[in-house]
Amino acid sequence: MYRCVGLVDADLLDNGSRHPNLALLKIAGFLFDNGVLFELILDPQADIQRYDRIFLSKVFTFTKEPEFYIKAKGTPDEAKFAVGGTGFYATEKNLKEFSRLREEDLTRLERDEYLNTLDNLRGGHRLKGIDMARQKPYYHLYDAFVEQQMKKGFKREKYKDYLQYSIGFLTRGCATASRLISMHNTVLFIGCKYIFR
Numbered sequence: 001m002y003r004c005v006g007l008v009d010a011d012l013l014d015n016g017s018r019h020p021n022l023a024l025l026k027i028a029g030f031l032f033d034n035g036v037l038f039e040l041i042l043d044p045q046a047d048i049q050r051y052d053r054i055f056l057s058k059v060f061t062f063t064k065e066p067e068f069y070i071k072a073k074g075t076p077d078e079a080k081f082a083v084g085g086t087g088f089y090a091t092e093k094n095l096k097e098f099s100r101l102r103e104e105d106l107t108r109l110e111r112d113e114y115l116n117t118l119d120n121l122r123g124g125h126r127l128k129g130i131d132m133a134r135q136k137p138y139y140h141l142y143d144a145f146v147e148q149q150m151k152k153g154f155k156r157e158k159y160k161d162y163l164q165y166s167i168g169f170l171t172r173g174c175a176t177a178s179r180l181i182s183m184h185n186t187v188l189f190i191g192c193k194y195i196f197r
Helices: 022-033 067-072 076-080 095-111 143-151 156-163
Strands: 004-009 038-040 051-057 081-084 179-183 186-190
Touching (some): 004 022, 022 038, 038 143, 067 076, 067 081, 076 081, 081 095
Parallel strands (some): 051 081
């Protein structure tokens, strides 16, 4: 049995998703750059023993967690998992707690112990670990999923968002009620931690 890193799109496993997960595409790109074997886990009941590390992302709060993750909770296998995404905290009503959870989520991958053992080949100030802002996505991550769906009789065209476009979930919005201000053809988000120009 070969060993590798598992990548989990929880939204895809729970009745599908129309677009690839950008965080997973970037993790896959980072692993690819470093010559690390990885695969998208397509079976919610997969045997996780062959995975050294598993990155699980969940965008939507209504998405069910995969069975293999639920079984791993409270066992030594839980340590294999790095989980993140808005699906784990977006329903938090306390703004202070939401902001804390969001900040933790947005920086988790750049602090990941496993990823920080690998070289950053995309420039910037980091020599080790992933730089999410600079990392190039690996657009072939979902190829096995598309092939699986075609074997079930679905047309390739149905999965064009995975094959023909650079579309991914990106949720870096603001937790506060923000205002949009347009000045000199520049849009600023006021009330957020970041101001985009």
